Amino acid sequence: MATEYALEEVEKKETYSYWRMVFKRFRKHKLAMTGLVILVAIIITVIVGPLIWRVDPIAQLEGPYELLSPSRDHPFGTDDFARDVLARWFAGGKISLMIGFAAAVSATIIGAVVGLVAGYFGGVVDAILMRIVDILLCIPTFPLLIALASVLGKGVWQIILVIVVFGWMGDARLVRSVVLSLKEEQFTEAAKAIGVSPSRIMFIHFLPNVMAPIIVSTTLGIGSSIVYEASISFLGFGVQAPLASWGNMLQNAQQYIWNAPRLVWYPGLAIFITVLSFNFIGDGLRDAMDPKLYR
Amino acid sequence: MGNNELLLDLRNLQTYFFTDDGVVKAVDGMSFQIRKGEVLGLVGESGCGKSVASLSIIRLVDKPGKVVGGEIIFKGEDLLKKSEEEMRKIRGAEIGMIFQEPMTSLNPVYTIGNQIMEAILVHQDIGEEEAQKRSIELLKLVGIPEPERRFNQYPHELSGGMRQRAMIAMAMSSNPDLLISDEATTALDVTIQAQILELMKDLQKRTGMAVLFITHDLSLVAEMADIVAVAYTGKIVEYSDVRSVFKNPKHPYTFGLLRSVPSLVNEQRKVDLPAIEGMVPSPYHMPNGCHFHPRCPFATDVCRREMPELEEKLPSHYARCFHPVEVSKEVV
Amino acid sequence: MRNYLIRRTLQSIPIILGAMLVSFIILSLVSDPFAAMMENPKVKLADIERLRKAWGFDLPVYLRFFKWFGSVLTGNWGPSLLYPGYSAREIIFRALPITLQVMGLQFIFSLIVSIPLGIISAIKQYSKTDYTLTFFSFFGMSMPTFWFGLMMMLLFSVYLKRPSGASLLPPGGIITPGMESAPFLARLGDRIQYLILPVIVLSLNSIGSWVRYMRSFMLEVLHQDYLRTARAKGLPERRVIYKHALRNALIPIVTLIALSLPTIVSGASITEFVFNIPGMGQLILNAELKNDYPTAMIALTLSTVLVVIANFVADIVYSFIDPRIRYA
Numbered sequence: 001m002a003t004e005y006a007l008e009e010v011e012k013k014e015t016y017s018y019w020r021m022v023f024k025r026f027r028k029h030k031l032a033m034t035g036l037v038i039l040v041a042i043i044i045t046v047i048v049g050p051l052i053w054r055v056d057p058i059a060q061l062e063g064p065y066e067l068l069s070p071s072r073d074h075p076f077g078t079d080d081f082a083r084d085v086l087a088r089w090f091a092g093g094k095i096s097l098m099i100g101f102a103a104a105v106s107a108t109i110i111g112a113v114v115g116l117v118a119g120y121f122g123g124v125v126d127a128i129l130m131r132i133v134d135i136l137l138c139i140p141t142f143p144l145l146i147a148l149a150s151v152l153g154k155g156v157w158q159i160i161l162v163i164v165v166f167g168w169m170g171d172a173r174l175v176r177s178v179v180l181s182l183k184e185e186q187f188t189e190a191a192k193a194i195g196v197s198p199s200r201i202m203f204i205h206f207l208p209n210v211m212a213p214i215i216v217s218t219t220l221g222i223g224s225s226i227v228y229e230a231s232i233s234f235l236g237f238g239v240q241a242p243l244a245s246w247g248n249m250l251q252n253a254q255q256y257i258w259n260a261p262r263l264v265w266y267p268g269l270a271i272f273i274t275v276l277s278f279n280f281i282g283d284g285l286r287d288a289m290d291p292k293l294y295r
Numbered sequence: 296m297g298n299n300e301l302l303l304d305l306r307n308l309q310t311y312f313f314t315d316d317g318v319v320k321a322v323d324g325m326s327f328q329i330r331k332g333e334v335l336g337l338v339g340e341s342g343c344g345k346s347v348a349s350l351s352i353i354r355l356v357d358k359p360g361k362v363v364g365g366e367i368i369f370k371g372e373d374l375l376k377k378s379e380e381e382m383r384k385i386r387g388a389e390i391g392m393i394f395q396e397p398m399t400s401l402n403p404v405y406t407i408g409n410q411i412m413e414a415i416l417v418h419q420d421i422g423e424e425e426a427q428k429r430s431i432e433l434l435k436l437v438g439i440p441e442p443e444r445r446f447n448q449y450p451h452e453l454s455g456g457m458r459q460r461a462m463i464a465m466a467m468s469s470n471p472d473l474l475i476s477d478e479a480t481t482a483l484d485v486t487i488q489a490q491i492l493e494l495m496k497d498l499q500k501r502t503g504m505a506v507l508f509i510t511h512d513l514s515l516v517a518e519m520a521d522i523v524a525v526a527y528t529g530k531i532v533e534y535s536d537v538r539s540v541f542k543n544p545k546h547p548y549t550f551g552l553l554r555s556v557p558s559l560v561n562e563q564r565k566v567d568l569p570a571i572e573g574m575v576p577s578p579y580h581m582p583n584g585c586h587f588h589p590r591c592p593f594a595t596d597v598c599r600r601e602m603p604e605l606e607e608k609l610p611s612h613y614a615r616c617f618h619p620v621e622v623s624k625e626v627v
Numbered sequence: 628m629r630n631y632l633i634r635r636t637l638q639s640i641p642i643i644l645g646a647m648l649v650s651f652i653i654l655s656l657v658s659d660p661f662a663a664m665m666e667n668p669k670v671k672l673a674d675i676e677r678l679r680k681a682w683g684f685d686l687p688v689y690l691r692f693f694k695w696f697g698s699v700l701t702g703n704w705g706p707s708l709l710y711p712g713y714s715a716r717e718i719i720f721r722a723l724p725i726t727l728q729v730m731g732l733q734f735i736f737s738l739i740v741s742i743p744l745g746i747i748s749a750i751k752q753y754s755k756t757d758y759t760l761t762f763f764s765f766f767g768m769s770m771p772t773f774w775f776g777l778m779m780m781l782l783f784s785v786y787l788k789r790p791s792g793a794s795l796l797p798p799g800g801i802i803t804p805g806m807e808s809a810p811f812l813a814r815l816g817d818r819i820q821y822l823i824l825p826v827i828v829l830s831l832n833s834i835g836s837w838v839r840y841m842r843s844f845m846l847e848v849l850h851q852d853y854l855r856t857a858r859a860k861g862l863p864e865r866r867v868i869y870k871h872a873l874r875n876a877l878i879p880i881v882t883l884i885a886l887s888l889p890t891i892v893s894g895a896s897i898t899e900f901v902f903n904i905p906g907m908g909q910l911i912l913n914a915e916l917k918n919d920y921p922t923a924m925i926a927l928t929l930s931t932v933l934v935v936i937a938n939f940v941a942d943i944v945y946s947f948i949d950p951r952i953r954y955a
Contacts, residue, residue: 031761031762031765131641131642131645132645134642134645135642135645135646135649136649137886137889138642138646138889138931138934138935138938139646139649139650139889139927139930139931139934140889140890140892140893140896140927140930140931140934141889141890141893142892142893142894142896142897143893143896143908143911143912143915143923143927143930144649144650144653144927146912146915147653147654147915147923148653148656150915151653151656223769227771230771230773230774231771231772231773231897234773234774234897235897235900235912250773250774250777253777254777254901257777257780257781257785258785261781261785264774264777264778264781268771268774268777268778271771271774272769272770272771272774275769275770275771276765276766276769278769279765279768279769280765283765350855353859355855355858355859357855379864383861383862383863384861385861386858386859386860386861387859387860387861387862388861391859392859394852394855394856394859396852399851399852399853400852400853400855400856401853401856402853402856402857402871402875403853403875403949403950403951404874404875404878404948404949404950405871405874406950413860413862414860414861417860417861417862417863417866418861449950449951451950451951462856465856465860466859
């Protein structure tokens with residue numbers, strides 16, 4: 001057992017200085033830091049906004065208040081159901097970010113587990129899992145997302161599930177390839193030789209090594225999940241009114257684009273900038289974590 | 296030394312790398328001369344600046360490296376003052392170069408023939424057909440069997456030794472006056488290594504070209520070179536003809552290196568020399584004084600304070616040391 | 628080479644089968660296609676019964692899959708529910724060429740734009756040009772396709788007008804009414820007007836990411852030893868880059884582009900929806916929206932087959948660019 005702990009000690013030490021290095025390099029990455037600042041600003045706005053702007057995002061105003069232009073009472077105007085757009089923008093942002101985050105993290109976890117299992121056990125298990133991945137990667141997912149969404153029903157949790165079902169394959173492939181190369185390395189052999197259990201090898205020894213690519217892909221995954229949510233909701237299969245999301249605020253966009261284009265601008269720009277920030281951060285993390293650059 | 300014409304005169308070359316963590320003086324005031332038809336062995340451990348020096352000569356140092364000082368007089372003209380276009384006409388035509396890794400030095404997606412022909416066509420005013428004929432002749436010249444078949448093969452279809460032969464054929468394609476061989480045999484098996492050395496020696500004799508032979512292995516120098524220059528931390532520390540250096544090493548570093556060549560030193564002298572201890576200093580933290588002093592068994596206060604000059608210790612035998620090794624000296 | 632082709636073909640069969648199975652399962656779960664028909668007074672009960680039998684709805688689910696599979700193979704795809712009176716095959720083969728036009732154009736356009744930009748970005752790494760290109764690639768990658776489509780519509784159809792007062796580019800559709808029987812050149816000009824916006828919108832995403840990939844593959848190649856060899860031979864820098872570096876950088880790009888095809892098909896479906904283009908993507912979405920499940924399944928299967936074929940072609944292209952795997 002002593003040997004095993006010694007192995008872990010060495011890894012821990014290496015891991016520690018590695019993450020310090022990553023942090024240092026990330027801070028130097030201008031685009032990534034810009035992305036981080038913008039993202040934090042968006043998250044704070046979405047959380048703090050409703051505390052200051054205490055207007056019900058769901059309530060429909062009484063009277064002929066549909067599609068009002070921005071004014072003092074309604075800084076972003078009102079939508080086609082006479083709801084305050086600013087309040088919906090705050091509420092929708094919270095939902096969209098939440099969906100993006102939950103979907104990407106869940107997809108990554110599933111992908112990582114599948115990849116670890118496939119890569120570690122190899123053989124039939126690997127063959128079956130990877131064929132499933134191949135198949136799902138060949139089908140144009142968007143039409144299936146829509147179909148699955150209409151099966152599962154329309155709600156926040158269903159949308160997350162739909163995105164996860166078609167979102168884990170890339171991570172599985174990535175983790176599998178890292179595991180396959182780690183399997184050949186000496187510490188795996190050593191750990192196996194002293195009788196460490198497969199699950200321990202997988203989660204204690206492999207997982208830290210696949211952390212870097214996983215973090216990058218999750219970050220980028222949050223961005224694309226937000227776009228997926230928006231696209232599904234735009235088509236009417238996603239988050240349902242009166243609940244707001246940045247995606248479903250665009251649902252009727254095509255109709256009022258002609259007379260109230262601002263309603264297309266607010267949520268769309270928010271989605272775009274948020275996704276842009278995630279992509280900047282992901283790229284910065286990739287650069288900061290790329291072991292090739294140390295050589 | 297012979298009274299042949301001077302071909303290459305490297306004067307106080309300085310090539311620095313400007314990295315995020317500071318300036319690395321990879322080559323820091325290196326000087327040596329190569330006459331026509333002469334073979335100079337440039338020896339040193341990895342990191343001593345020998346490869347960077349060779350790349351500086353053909354002006355192919357990668358960023359963030361830069362030649363910041365000195366002169367590289369080739370056939371009487373300073374290469375550092377030439378335009379990129381003039382330089383391009385010298386590379387591959389007047390100065391040929393072969394590199395360490397025959398696996399990665401050839402482009403995997405083009406045939407051997409294509410890559411050799413390209414070298415010919417860019418410098419010589421001949422047609423494709425003629426170039427192809429010449430390429431096959433070159434392949435024959437470097438001892439590749441079935442040259443017509445090899446001509447159409449890709450690098451991955453050839454063994455390491457064959458690839459290095461192909462590299463030599465490419466470097467020889469325009470009959471260069473100077474061939475730079477940067478650790479050309481290091482990555483090869485010992486037997487193949489001997490064959491390639493033999494080939495280079497043979498070609499050198501036949502064509503009369505000069506060779507800058509870069510290696511970390513002194514025993515190869517003994518076989519190949521006329522003159523030896525030993526480099527340490529970007530400077531030449533010992534410089535003389537082969538015989539004198541092997542017989543009478545003056546710098547403790549050379550002395551230590553020679554110890555790793557058993558048949559040459561230990562057998563003859565029967566002395567138990569200390570191995571060179573420690574490691575090459577970090578390029579970011581060069582020691583004061585003589586850069587070798589932390590590893591030197593003879594170091595004294597002056598070595599820690601001052602950098603010695605390259606001085607003539609024996610006739611035509613230069614060393615950069617305050618306490619040159621005496622052959623008779625018994626080392627504890 | 629022939630063995631390789633045969634093996635590769637055999638390998639794609641289980642993938643197509645698997646994809647059909649997944650499509651079948653998910654679309655079978657979608658509510659009963661007959662429920663809506665039942666409520667339609669115009670449809671006779673006997674007809675529904677006949678359809679139910681034709682599609683194997685009287686059989687257990689797994690047998691229904693085989694029946695459906697058989698009918699896909701024989702080309703007997705049944706009637707379309709979405710467009711009564713037409714067969715699913717007619718509907719699909721009307722939509723397919725339009726989608727192929729849109730995707731083919733976006734593919735060529737994206738390649739022509741992104742490969743040179745990626746090369747420039749890599750050669751001038753860390754320069755102002757590189758930063759600008761990097762910024763715009765991220766811009767393209769991060770843009771939600773449908774929203775960008777809406778914004779482009781807004782720009783070219785609402786804000787920008789021709790002197791006549793008509794919009795600069797048509798906001799959607801695929802043909803100006805009345806142009807159906809116009810001479811070929813006029814029809815071509817008309818079609819181009821309709822395709823400009825969708826193709827640009829659809830290309831933005833792929834250009835963004837392909838520039839990034841091309842840049843990083845190129846950077847990787849630029850550090851290779853054989854480029855130093857090429858320079859040491861005295862080749863001009865242009866030749867070093869465009870002969871020796873480019874060919875090597877293109878190898879991974881081929882795989883990558885093949886892998887991104889499903890994403891492009893997905894993007895195409897929502898772009899077609901936004902611009903009201905009667906292609907496969909819009910057809911699949913509409914078929915799903917209206918419970919025309921047989922048409923949706925066939926269309927989806929066909930898209931998957933196209934992706935598999937494209938992957939297959941990519942592998943062959945790959946083996947031509949990279950001699951190391953030619954006879955593997």
